[in-house]
Amino acid sequence: MYLEYIEPVFRPPSEANSLILQVTNGCSWNNCTFCSMYTEPQKKFRPKSLEAIESELQLIQSSGQQYRRIFLADGDAMSLSFRRLHGIMSLINKYQPDCQRVSSYCLPRNLLNKTEDELHTLQSKGLTLMYVGCETGDDLLLEKVQKGESFDSSLVALMKIKNAGMKSSVMILNGLGGSKYSEQHAINSAQLMNEAQPDYLATLVVTFYHGEERFQKEFGGDFTSLKPGELFTEMETLLQHLNLEKTIFRSDHASNYLILKGILGRDKDKLLQQVQNAIQHQGSANLRQEWQRSF
Secondary structure, eight states, rough: OOOOOOOOOOOOOGGSSSSSEEEEOSSOOOOOOOOOTTTGGGOOOOOOHHHHHHHHHHHHHTTTOSEEEEEEETTTGGGGHHHHHHHHHHHHHHOOOTEEEEEEEEGGGGTTTHHHHHHHHHHHHTTTEEEEEEEEEEEEHHHTOOOOOOHHHHHHHHHHHHHOOEEEEEEEEEETTTTTTTTHHHHHHHHHHHHHHOSEEEEEEEEEETTHHHHHHHHSSSSOOOOOOHHHHHHHHHHHOOOOEEEEEEEETTOSSEEEEEEEETTHHHHHHHHHHHHTTTTTTTOOOOOOOOO
């Protein structure tokens, strides 16, 4: 069986064994200055037709393969209308009846025109997990990186997801504010998470694979990348201000120097101890080396 993808294709680490079903190409926003995922010419945003999606699902079914998990790629599947998403979920139910979970990246703005009832309908058909790139809870930084979102728009989307019975997995970018805005980035991101109480929370280290030039220019020239020790200090501030009840926390993406795993708030003290140990003993701490890190 062979599916044709428009490369590159990205998916969350936890979707490594999932069927990647490309229902859109690229990202309809594609203005975030820190992101280079969909900047190649062939990644210009466009949705895939229901007919093409059905053909792919028929091909998979004819090969005898059944998947327990399906991830809707690319970066903007939730930009599709409720009607289109409902059609896609109906096709998945028809051709992959054993599928237990369908997930997607989700920009907060993509839920503005979807009601909680509509989201609940999609949830009942198996679309149960949204990966939300909040990046930060700080409005100034959101404006500086041209995210097109705010603290409030992110919170509204996360609460819609929760009220619809879906789960949310939120991503925060460690180091996004550089040295000047590090503390407010951590504190305001913690405040957003405290109000939203997501099911999952992950941190990634902001990384510029095509250089910082574009980012620096759009940011306003006052961005200085954080060194590992400064990233750990920012993580310490974030953890200190997080008051989560039962959120699975991961800082194990390949971009991170320090691997952290736990449940917040149960493991808050343990995680803080690990971070503080990394701050005090960087040379001897169990950290990823530069060559081990990637996007």
